[in-house]
Amino acid sequence: MRKGEETRTRILDVAEAAVLQKGFGGTSIEELIAETGITKSGFFYHFRDKNELAKALLNRYIENDERIYDEIFSRARELMDDPLQSFLLGLKLLSELLSDLPNGHPGCLVATVCYYERLFDREIQEANKNAVLAWRRRFGGMFEEIMAVYTPREPLDVDQLADMVSTVIEGGIVLSRALKEPNSLSEQILVLRTFVKLLFQPRASDLNGVRH
Amino acid sequence: MRKGEETRTRILDVAEAAVLQKGFGGTSIEELIAETGITKSGFFYHFRDKNELAKALLNRYIENDERIYDEIFSRARELMDDPLQSFLLGLKLLSELLSDLPNGHPGCLVATVCYYERLFDREIQEANKNAVLAWRRRFGGMFEEIMAVYTPREPLDVDQLADMVSTVIEGGIVLSRALKEPNSLSEQILVLRTFVKLLFQPRASDLNGVRH
DNA sequence: GCGAAAACTGTACCGACGGTGCAGGAGGGC
DNA sequence: GCCCTCCTGCACCGTCGGTACAGTTTTCGC
DSSP states (O other): OHHHHHHHHHHHHHHHHHHHHHTTTTOOHHHHHHHHTOOHHHHHHHOSSHHHHHHHHHHHHHHHHHHHHHHHHHHHHHHOOSHHHHHHHHHHHHHHHHHTSTTOOOOOHHHHHHTSGGGSOHHHHHHHHHHHHHHHHHHHHHHHHHHHHOOOSSOOOHHHHHHHHHHHHHHHHHHHHHHTOTTHHHHHHHHHHHHHHHHTSOOGGGGTTOOO | OHHHHHHHHHHHHHHHHHHHHHTTTTOOHHHHHHHHTOOHHHHHHHOSSHHHHHHHHHHHHHHHHHHHHHHHHHHHHHHOOSHHHHHHHHHHHHHHHHHHSTTOOOOOHHHHHHTSGGGSOHHHHHHHHHHHHHHHHHHHHHHHHHHHHOOOSSOOOHHHHHHHHHHHHHHHHHHHHHHTOTTHHHHHHHHHHHHHHHHTSOOGGGGTTOOO
16 A cells, blocks of 8 residues: 555656656566566556556646646735736746746656647547646636736737747747757746736736826 | 659749648658658669758758749839838838738748757758748848838837847747637738837827928 | 669568567565 | 565567678660
8 A cells, every 4th residue: 555656656757767768669568577677567666568658647637737837926926916917926936946946847748648639549639638628727827817907909819828828838838859959948037027018017008097 | 753753842932831731740751652652772772861851941942932932012112212111111011021921921840940959961951041030031121121211109129129030930839820720920010010000100299390 | 665774573581679478476454 | 474565487479670792684875
C-alpha cells in the first residue's frame, strides 16, 4: 500500500523527465526500469501498458500544474485588491518563478501529448483538451472580473484573450527549448503582461474630470 | 536522377504527415515504406538512418515555411506603404491563410524537434535553433522599421517583441491541436495583431496640434 | 542503342523494445 | 498462520531500426 505508491511515484518521476526530453515514443520502458531499479514485471504490475503510464503521467502533471497556478494567482489576489493589478502581479510572479528554474521550464506534457495524438486513446486526448479548457476558464474568469471594472481599448473575446495566456506559455516553452535560452519563456510572459496592461489602460477620454 | 528525387520527395511527404501526427519516435520506417510502396532497402538507399530522414524533413519544412512568410509579408508590403499597416495586414493575411486550411495547421516540425531533442544530433538542434533565430530576424526587422516611424506606448525589446510572433504561432498550434479547434490559431494571431496595433497607437499627447 | 551509373529489390540477419503469461517469493497486517 | 500487496525471474512473441550484400531494373548521356 505505502510501498506501492512510493514505487509508482518513482516510476512516474523518472518517466516524466524522460518523456519531456525524448517524447513518449522515444522513451523505452526498459530504460525506465533500469533507472528506477525495478524489474519489467514490477513495472507492469503498476501500469498495464505504456498508454496507462501516459495517462497517469498526464493526470499527475495537470494536477500539479493547476496547483501552481492556484498558488500564484491566489497569492496575487491577496496582495492586490484590484482585479487588473492582481492579474498583472500574477503574471509577474509566474515569470519570476520560471526564471528561477536553473534549466528553464522542463517542458509541457500537454504539448507533448498533442504532438502525439494518434498514439493515444480518446481518454488521454480528452484529458488533454480538458486541461486546456480549464486554463481557459481560469484566465477567462480573471478577465471577466477585470472587464467589470475596466473597459478594454479594443473589443476582444474573453475566451480568446484567456487562451492567449495559454498560447504564450506553450509557445514560450517551445521557443525556450528550441533556442536553448531558458529565460525566453519568462520574457514572453512579461511581454504579454505589457500587452494586457496596455489593453486596459484608460483612454484620455475616459479620464474626463479625473486628476491623477 | 529525376526518379530518385521523386521517390525521395514521396517518402518525405509521407514521413512529414506521419511525424506531425505521431512524433518521430511514434513513426516507424516500416510504415513509411508500406505507404510509399518502396522496400526497406530502397528507403535506406535514400536515407542512411532515421536521423538523416529527420534532418531532411526539418530542412525541407523550414525552407517551405520561410517561403510562405516571404510571400505573405512581401505581398503585404506591396499593398501598404506604412510599415505598421503593412505588418498588421501581414498578420491578417497569415490568419486568413491558416483559417482556410480545412483541418487547421498540420503542426510545426520545429516544435516536434524541440520536444525530442535528446534523440537527435547537434546538427538538427542547430538547424532548429537557426530557424527560430531567422523568425526573430524577420519580425525584428519589421518592428525596427515600425519603430522608426512610431513610438511604442511601452518600451519593449525588439527581439522579445519579434519572438512574440513566433511564440503566438507555436502556442496557437499547440492549443488548436489540443482543443481540436482548428480556428484557435488564426484567432490567436488576430489577438496578437490587436496587441501590436495598441502598442503603436499614438498617445493623445503625441497628437498635439494634429487634427484627424 | 549501348554502357554506365542511378535507383532500386530480395534475403538473411541482429539486438532492442513493447508486451504477455505465469510461477513464485518477501514482507507486513490481522 | 494466512492473506494480500508488491514485487522477482524467466521464457517467449512480434515489431522495429539497422546492417550487409548480392542482384536487377531503370534512366540518362553519348
